[in-house]
Amino acid sequence: MINLMDMTGRNVMVTGAAQGIGLNAAKLLYQLGASLTLVDANQEKLAAATEGLDAQRVLALAGSVTDRAFLGALVEQAAKRFGGVHGLVNNAGITRTAMIDKMSVEQWQQVIDVNLTGVFNCLQIAGIEMKRRAEAGDKNPGVIVNVSSDAGRKGTIGQINYGAAKSGVLGITMSAAREWGRYGIRVNSVAYGVVATEMTEVVRSEKFRDKYLANIPLGRFVEPDEAVKSIAFLVSEASSFITGQHLSVNGGSHITA
Numbered sequence: 001m002i003n004l005m006d007m008t009g010r011n012v013m014v015t016g017a018a019q020g021i022g023l024n025a026a027k028l029l030y031q032l033g034a035s036l037t038l039v040d041a042n043q044e045k046l047a048a049a050t051e052g053l054d055a056q057r058v059l060a061l062a063g064s065v066t067d068r069a070f071l072g073a074l075v076e077q078a079a080k081r082f083g084g085v086h087g088l089v090n091n092a093g094i095t096r097t098a099m100i101d102k103m104s105v106e107q108w109q110q111v112i113d114v115n116l117t118g119v120f121n122c123l124q125i126a127g128i129e130m131k132r133r134a135e136a137g138d139k140n141p142g143v144i145v146n147v148s149s150d151a152g153r154k155g156t157i158g159q160i161n162y163g164a165a166k167s168g169v170l171g172i173t174m175s176a177a178r179e180w181g182r183y184g185i186r187v188n189s190v191a192y193g194v195v196a197t198e199m200t201e202v203v204r205s206e207k208f209r210d211k212y213l214a215n216i217p218l219g220r221f222v223e224p225d226e227a228v229k230s231i232a233f234l235v236s237e238a239s240s241f242i243t244g245q246h247l248s249v250n251g252g253s254h255i256t257a
Contacts, residue, residue: 004238008033011082012235013075015065015122016092018045020197021147024224025089025231030057032232037078037085039063039071039092065092065118071125084133087235088126090119090146090169095199097158108161115165116172119146123176127185134183145234146173146189148246150254153191166191170246177244186243188234193250194221217252 012029016022018040026036026049035057040046043062050060059078063070078085093115096107123144130142151159152166170189177187194200194212203212204221213219230249233239248254 005032005232005236007087007232007236010086011035011037011078011084012087012089013037013039013078013085013122013126014089014091015039015118017060018042018049020199021192021195021224021228021231022089022091023049025091025228028225028228028232029087029089029235032236034087035082036060037074037082039065039074041092064114065122066113068121068125071121075125075129079129084138084142085126085129086140086142088122088142088144089231089235090122090144092118092122093147093165093199095159095162097162097202099158100160103160111161112165115162116168119169119172123172123187127176127180130185131180131183134185139184140237141183142185143235143239144176144185144187145231146187147231148173148189148191150191150193150248150250153246154254173246174244181243186234186239188239188242188244189246190230190234191246191248191250191254192222192227193248193253195227196221196223212253215253216250220251222249222251 012034014026017026017038038060134141146169148169149166151163173189
């Protein structure tokens with residue numbers, strides 16, 4: 001039986017891989033046969049994330065997606081070890097919550113640096129490696145999945161920095177898909193609603209829970225291990241003719257034509 005989700009022989013780079021969506025995406029991709037290049041700013045959590053995994057299939061280094069020199073060295077090392085970066089899950093992100101009139105420039109810039117510029121950094125550096133292989137004759141050079149959010153499509157109170165960054169990720173996705181389609185590089189995004197991670201603890205608290213659930217037709221928040229199935233789909237050959245698209249994974253809280 002053909003398994004279109006089989007990732008054997010592919011190396012997937014996951015940023016923000018030590019917790020939440022990144023960690024669960026890495027686990028699922030590993031189970032599907034992928035080798036992993038894992039990035040996270042937290043060394044201790046990253047080490048814990050790789051426990052029990054075959055060291056021959058995992059390269060994990062702590063660093064920031066804002067550090068282009070680090071990313072360049074990492075992609076070069078991954079390419080030498082695994083034959084290339086065949087997939088990128090652009091997931092690293094932070095929040096710095098404040099109402100517009102109280103948000104500092106530092107809070108604004110920190111989120112833009114990681115959630116928007118960091119996405120560009122990883123996409124550009126990993127994408128150039130994919131492009132080189134395409135020019136050398138690789139017919140399946142790579143797939144990029146950028147993690148966005150409903151916040152980038154409809155806004156969110158207290159997170160203008162986050163909403164702006166995630167909206168920008170949608171634009172990055174579409175532009176990269178148009179530029180790199182001729183090389184066979186596919187670029188898509190996943191726009192999540194409320195995923196049950198540490199980042200959404202306030203939203204899921206007793207104070208706000210019922211308000212948010214009332215706007216979700218499926219009537220629940222999505223668990224991380226369920227949410228990342230969409231990432232695995234977009235990275236795999238099951239989505240081989242899909243590029244430049246935004247896949248909403250929100251239980252129906254944001255529905256458009």
